[in-house]
Amino acid sequence: xxxxxxxxxxxxxxxxxxxxxxxxxxxxxxxxxxxxxxxxxxxxxxxxxxxxxxxxxxxxxxxxxxxxxxxxxxxxxxxxxxxxxxxxxxxxxxxxxxxxxxxxxxxxxxxxxxxxxxxxxxxxxxxxxxxxxxxxxxxxxxxxxxxxxxxxxxxxxxxxxxxxxxxxxxxxxxxxxxxxxxxxxxxxxxxxxxxxxxxxxxxxxxxxxxxxxxxxxxxxxxxxxxxxxxxxxxxxxxxxxxxxxxxxxxxxxxxxxxxxxxxxxxxxxxxxxxxxxxxxxxxxxxxxxxxxxxxxxxxxxxxxxxxxxxxxxxxxxxxxxxxxxxxxxxxxxxxxxxxxxxxxxxxxxxxxxxxxxxxxxxxxxxxxxxxxxxxxxxxxxxxxxxxxxxxxxxxxxxxxx
Amino acid sequence: xxxxxxxxxxxxxxxxxxxxxxxxxxxxxxxxxxxxxxxxxxxxxxxxxxxxxxxxxxxxxxxxxxxxxxxxxxxxxxxxxxxxxxxxxxxxxxxxxxxxxxxxxxxxxxxxxxxxxxxxxxxxxxxxxxxxxxxxxxxxxxxxxxxxxxxxxxxxxxxxxxxxxxxxxxxxxxxxxxxxxxxxxxxxxxxxxxxxxxxxxxxxxxxxxxxxxx
Numbered sequence: 297x298x299x300x301x302x303x304x305x306x307x308x309x310x311x312x313x314x315x316x317x318x319x320x321x322x323x324x325x326x327x328x329x330x331x332x333x334x335x336x337x338x339x340x341x342x343x344x345x346x347x348x349x350x351x352x353x354x355x356x357x358x359x360x361x362x363x364x365x366x367x368x369x370x371x372x373x374x375x376x377x378x379x380x381x382x383x384x385x386x387x388x389x390x391x392x393x394x395x396x397x398x399x400x401x402x403x404x405x406x407x408x409x410x411x412x413x414x415x416x417x418x419x420x421x422x423x424x425x426x427x428x429x430x431x432x433x434x435x436x437x438x439x440x441x442x443x444x445x446x447x448x449x450x451x452x453x454x455x456x457x458x459x460x461x462x463x464x465x466x467x468x469x470x471x472x473x474x475x476x477x478x479x480x481x482x483x484x485x486x487x488x489x490x491x492x493x494x495x496x497x498x499x500x501x502x503x504x505x506x507x508x509x510x511x512x513x514x515x516x517x518x519x520x521x522x523x524x525x526x527x528x529x530x531x532x533x534x535x536x537x538x539x540x541x542x543x544x545x546x547x548x549x550x551x552x553x554x555x556x557x558x559x560x561x562x563x564x565x566x567x568x569x570x571x572x573x574x575x576x577x578x579x580x581x582x583x584x585x586x587x588x589x590x591x592x593x594x595x596x597x598x599x600x601x602x603x604x605x606x607x608x609x610x611x612x613x614x615x616x617x618x619x620x621x622x623x624x625x626x627x628x629x630x631x632x633x634x635x636x637x638x639x640x641x642x643x644x645x646x647x648x649x650x651x652x653x654x655x656x657x658x659x660x661x662x663x664x665x666x667x668x669x670x671x672x673x674x675x676x677x678x679x680x681x682x683x684x685x686x687x688x689x690x691x692x693x694x695x696x697x
Numbered sequence: 698x699x700x701x702x703x704x705x706x707x708x709x710x711x712x713x714x715x716x717x718x719x720x721x722x723x724x725x726x727x728x729x730x731x732x733x734x735x736x737x738x739x740x741x742x743x744x745x746x747x748x749x750x751x752x753x754x755x756x757x758x759x760x761x762x763x764x765x766x767x768x769x770x771x772x773x774x775x776x777x778x779x780x781x782x783x784x785x786x787x788x789x790x791x792x793x794x795x796x797x798x799x800x801x802x803x804x805x806x807x808x809x810x811x812x813x814x815x816x817x818x819x820x821x822x823x824x825x826x827x828x829x830x831x832x833x834x835x836x837x838x839x840x841x842x843x844x845x846x847x848x849x850x851x852x853x854x855x856x857x858x859x860x861x862x863x864x865x866x867x868x869x870x871x872x873x874x875x876x877x878x879x880x881x882x883x884x885x886x887x888x889x890x891x892x893x894x895x896x897x898x899x900x901x902x903x904x905x906x907x908x909x910x911x
Contacts, residue, residue, distance in 0.1 A: 351809035358752040362815055363807075377812040388861040391821050392902055400910050439760050439799065441769055483860045483906035485750035486777025486852035491908065520816060545910065 359386035364448035370591035374451035388481040401546035404468025421456040423643040424530035432686025440683040456511035476501040477551040480540035495551035530642025531613040566678030583613030587687040588665035595692040611644035615668035620647040662691040739791025742784040760799040821866035834900030860904040
């Protein structure tokens with residue numbers, strides 16, 4: 297959408313007087329036939345079919361927040377140009393700078409590494425699921441502030457780059473316990489807006505799967521996904537995967553500031569809306585809970601009676617997915633789906649299940665995953681005031697004809 | 698402003714319908730006229746204070762209670778939204794009247810776009826041949842822009858942060874913003890010559906977003 301959200305014409309009518317401007321716009325709106333979603337009052341018409349599957353779902357244009365349509369998840373790797381996009385302040389103009397990564401704080405040797413310096417360190421590549429901590433936020437009732445993500449603020453890519461531990465070793469760590477602060481090149485829109493400064497506990501920063509990525513699915517990491525450098529923390533939700541990484545600071549304490557100290561926290565024990573929570577009742581959002589999505593058929597699909605393969609993906613933050621079950625209605629039995637791909641932490645597994653439907657009519661298909669910690673997806677996720685980590689059972693409706 | 702509008706005309710129409718369609722113009726009587734006035738003032742306050750850092754989708758696609766909207770306004774004021782204290786009440790009334798009840802004002806289907814289309818508004822333009830003088834630009838910036846955008850261009854009382862922002866790689870758009878202004882930013886068409894615009898751009902391009910080591 298345009299910067300000011302108004303079309304060219306209204307700028308002049310705006311200047312000619314407030315009321316006139318309002319009337320013109322009101323008449324414009326009244327003249328248009330009300331679309332179906334307005335008439336039947338359905339809040340989430342976007343989940344209905346109709347949109348082209350090759351287009352992203354726009355949640356916000358400035359900063360850019362794009363969601364993948366679920367059909368994209370009918371594949372192990374999510375293509376870069378269909379991978380969801382999220383940031384707080386929008387991508388910086390990375391082309392202005394010869395990118396360098398500064399390493400400082402409680403280390404022996406402060407570093408300023410060029411992209412070429414990073415190429416000389418051992419390279420690592422791994423597939424991992426990146427999911428926004430707010431994915432599925434629109435399922436929470438009562439509604440909460442924040443981008444109203446549906447299902448698709450998630451994707452699985454092959455990330456390539458260097459291990460964060462190798463960079464820290466080169467700098468020479470001075471402590472065994474502590475935190476690694478991470479800051480990107482995305483300046484907040486105002487000097488009063490908190491910077492997006494985040495930290496990882498040292499144990500997680502030293503984990504061999506924690507990367508500084510320079511590549512995504514075999515391509516140089518695209519700017520909208522954090523290029524030239526982005527942190528990859530398999531199993532952990534997206535707010536830890538700092539984009540446009542420029543400064544790493546090793547410190548005893550967690551990062552200061554809003555985005556670490558009060559943002560991205562959830563109550564230890566679910567608390568109802570309006571509950572009075574103290575800071576000590578909250579814990580940082582880290583690993584993702586077990587979750588699955590149906591990629592095919594599409595919601596609202598009209599299917600011929602007979603055999604139809606239902607397919608999708610399932611993942612978890614710690615361990616791996618051990619089972620996926622599908623059912624065809626709230627009271628129908630859960631039946632095991634076939635799992636594909638390796639039992640590998642951090643990434644997802646595809647699953648498939650054969651639907652055999654003889655009877656025409658509407659049909660609900662539900663899916664539920666279980667992981668190696670014995671965790672199974674709940675019917676709905678307990679409400680939390682920022683709408684984090686939704687992992688309720690996924691379902692779609694189709695019609696058998 | 699025209700510099701981004703032509704890209705998404707359909708989106709604007711949808712936005713107008715959502716944002717403005719539900720205002721209660723048809724009401725009559727002195728109390729309703731008062732309310733109508735307040736809502737119109739609130740809408741103005743929204744336009745003037747809530748669209749400089751993010752697009753309206755951030756707001757108009759939310760459905761929040763009065764308490765939640767009041768908290769959002771306070772949060773945004775703390776983050777730099779220049780809402781005058783006397784406008785807070787009408788802004789709140791406006792947001793609550795339009796964006797609270799998902800049944801009364803359902804959230805419409807979102808736009809669909811390819812990644813390339815979505816990136817079009819921020820993608821760098823071809824690099825320019827002529828380059829400005831950053832030293833001269835520093836002085837021009839200090840006297841013309843710093844009051845709003847802050848001495849270091851990190852954002853001030855009225856203007857947003859310009860450091861490392863994509864507009865710096867979009868000289869045509871940059872010039873258009875400078876000449877014509879955007880919402881609360883005045884146009885400098887008469888005050889600045891093209892060389893001065895290039896000088897300011899050159900200086901802004903040298904700025905970097907950094908934090909002092911703790």
